[in-house]
Amino acid sequence: MGAxxxxxxxxxxxxxxxxxxxxxxxxxxxxxxxxxxxxxxxEDAAExxxxxxxxxxxxxxxxxxxxxxxxTWLCTFCRHEISAYWARAQRAPVELPEDxxxxxxxxxxxxxxxxxxxxxxxxxxxxxxxxxxxxxLEWKYVDGLTVQEIAERLALSVKxxxxxxxxxxxxxREGFAILTRAxxxxxxx
Amino acid sequence: xxxHDPIEALLRATGRRPGxxxxxxARVRHAAHAAWRDGVRRTRTRRAVWAVSLAxxxxxxxxxxxxxxxxxxxxxSGVRVLRVTGNAGPLVxxxxxxxxxxxxxxxxxxxxxxxxxxxxxxxxRMTVLRVVSGTAFSLExxxxxxxxxxxxxxxxxxxxxxxxxxxxxRGTRFLVxxxxxxxTVRVREGAASVxxxxxRIVASTxxxxxxxxxxxxxxxAMPPGxxxxxxxxxxxxxxxxxxxxxxxxxxxxxxxxxxxxxFDDPSLAEKARGIVLRGSIDGMTFDExxxxxxxxxxxxxxxxxxxxxxxxx
Numbered sequence: 001m002g003a004x005x006x007x008x009x010x011x012x013x014x015x016x017x018x019x020x021x022x023x024x025x026x027x028x029x030x031x032x033x034x035x036x037x038x039x040x041x042x043e044d045a046a047e048x049x050x051x052x053x054x055x056x057x058x059x060x061x062x063x064x065x066x067x068x069x070x071x072t073w074l075c076t077f078c079r080h081e082i083s084a085y086w087a088r089a090q091r092a093p094v095e096l097p098e099d100x101x102x103x104x105x106x107x108x109x110x111x112x113x114x115x116x117x118x119x120x121x122x123x124x125x126x127x128x129x130x131x132x133x134x135x136x137l138e139w140k141y142v143d144g145l146t147v148q149e150i151a152e153r154l155a156l157s158v159k160x161x162x163x164x165x166x167x168x169x170x171x172x173r174e175g176f177a178i179l180t181r182a183x184x185x186x187x188x189x
Numbered sequence: 190x191x192x193h194d195p196i197e198a199l200l201r202a203t204g205r206r207p208g209x210x211x212x213x214x215a216r217v218r219h220a221a222h223a224a225w226r227d228g229v230r231r232t233r234t235r236r237a238v239w240a241v242s243l244a245x246x247x248x249x250x251x252x253x254x255x256x257x258x259x260x261x262x263x264x265x266s267g268v269r270v271l272r273v274t275g276n277a278g279p280l281v282x283x284x285x286x287x288x289x290x291x292x293x294x295x296x297x298x299x300x301x302x303x304x305x306x307x308x309x310x311x312x313x314r315m316t317v318l319r320v321v322s323g324t325a326f327s328l329e330x331x332x333x334x335x336x337x338x339x340x341x342x343x344x345x346x347x348x349x350x351x352x353x354x355x356x357x358x359r360g361t362r363f364l365v366x367x368x369x370x371x372x373t374v375r376v377r378e379g380a381a382s383v384x385x386x387x388x389r390i391v392a393s394t395x396x397x398x399x400x401x402x403x404x405x406x407x408x409x410a411m412p413p414g415x416x417x418x419x420x421x422x423x424x425x426x427x428x429x430x431x432x433x434x435x436x437x438x439x440x441x442x443x444x445x446x447x448x449x450x451x452f453d454d455p456s457l458a459e460k461a462r463g464i465v466l467r468g469s470i471d472g473m474t475f476d477e478x479x480x481x482x483x484x485x486x487x488x489x490x491x492x493x494x495x496x497x498x499x500x501x502x
Binding site: 012013014015016017018019020021022024025028029032033043047050051054055058059061062118119122123126127134137138141142143169172173176 | 204
């Protein structure tokens with residue numbers, strides 16, 4: 001993910017329009033949801049914050065070294081903008097479980113699906129995946145597309161699409177497991 | 190991927206991630222895109238400056254670098270105001286615009302600019318256009334009409350950036366209209382390219398390209414008698430008619446109005462080439478200019494769907 005993001009940033013710095021579109025389409029919806037959850041569901045505030053986030057991050061793009069995923073890197077800018085937003089509003093920010101690693105709570109999946117918070121965390125996890133992985137998982141499991149149809153959408157062979165779905169599932173499982181372990185650690189402490 | 194697969198169960202139960210309204214996405218995309226383009230441009234300028242600097246002596250190089258790298262006051266763009274109708278703020282004909290400067294027109298204003306490349310860029314009412322450079326503009330609201338005049342295709346072109354795509358001229362006259370629902374490009378003559386998220390569409394004479402906020406692109410033929418660009422003639426720079434033939438004046442009229450010239454009687458074409466005009470049309474609207482000039486020639490005129498028709502009394 002780091003190498004792919006680094007290459008994407010390199011293309012953006014070279015002025016490649018497709019790279020800009022790829023970055024924007026791949027990160028904007030997730031960033032918007034990230035901000036929205038932290039500003040009390042105020043969509044206008046989220047828009048303002050994400051705009052400021054992207055403008056600030058783009059100006060710092062030459063400093064991106066690929067040490068974190070691009071989305072994670074953008075989230076650090078977004079957190080800063082969110083803090084500034086709450087400072088301007090002179091109110092305490094919205095606290096979310098995943099913001100505190102010691103309190104990151106994800107309950108048992110079979111029970112949690114009934115809960116809105118878990119649905120949100122699943123979406124957070126999807127936003128953290130490479131956009132193609134997240135889209136493929138949604139197409140497969142939410143929309144019920146066949147592997148053949150997913151392959152066509154991604155301009156891949158069926159075999160390559162199967163392989164990508166496997167990697168997407170592994171990445172999702174691994175990320176979700178980290179959240180689950182963090183929750184367990186939070187409960188023990 | 191079995192029915193007991195927890196990932197499958199989890200995703201099915203939680204459903205698709207909520208989307209973001211396309212208008213919001215478009216607004217943010219526009220701002221982010223502008224910041225990105227500015228950054229790319231600055232980087233290229235810096236690289237060019239450094240290349241020059243290395244080739245020159247140390248003293249000269251330092252001087253050049255300091256001059257160009259200074260993060261200083263607004264830079265002139267080479268874009269000048271040609272004509273203002275109404276009351277478009279502090280703009281004055283002949284004045285030069287700065288890079289980054291916004292030009293805004295109200296409900297009664299129109300403005301004509303001349304880009305550094307010589308292209309005419311005309312702003313309709315209720316338009317906001319930001320000057321990015323001498324040949325690049327960012328359309329934030331409203332509509333602009335671009336006329337490359339007699340410049341050959343392949344020379345320095347004009348670039349109009351919008352939230353939904355980037356339009357570049359290829360030796361042409363075209364209209365770019367921005368709405369909350371998307372972008373429309375109408376090509377009156379020549380060709381213009383439209384870049385939508387990295388995909389390039391080239392539109393030619395008589396074509397309309399519509400880019401929806403979702404990114405969907407639709408190409409269509411301009412409807413016959415389309416009058417959406419008529420306003421651009423109202424802010425055109427009037428030609429000097431003193432000593433000019435009626436034929437040359439009519440050529441200017443039909444070019445600005447985007448219609449053909451037709452004579453009821455073929456002999457009138459010859460007659461028009463022999464009539465020499467006197468006086469001036471400065472200060473007149475486009476229609477006033479035509480009426481005034483034709484009144485002095487003893488000929489009549491009328492606009493039909495796609496033509497200006499000249500006839501005998």
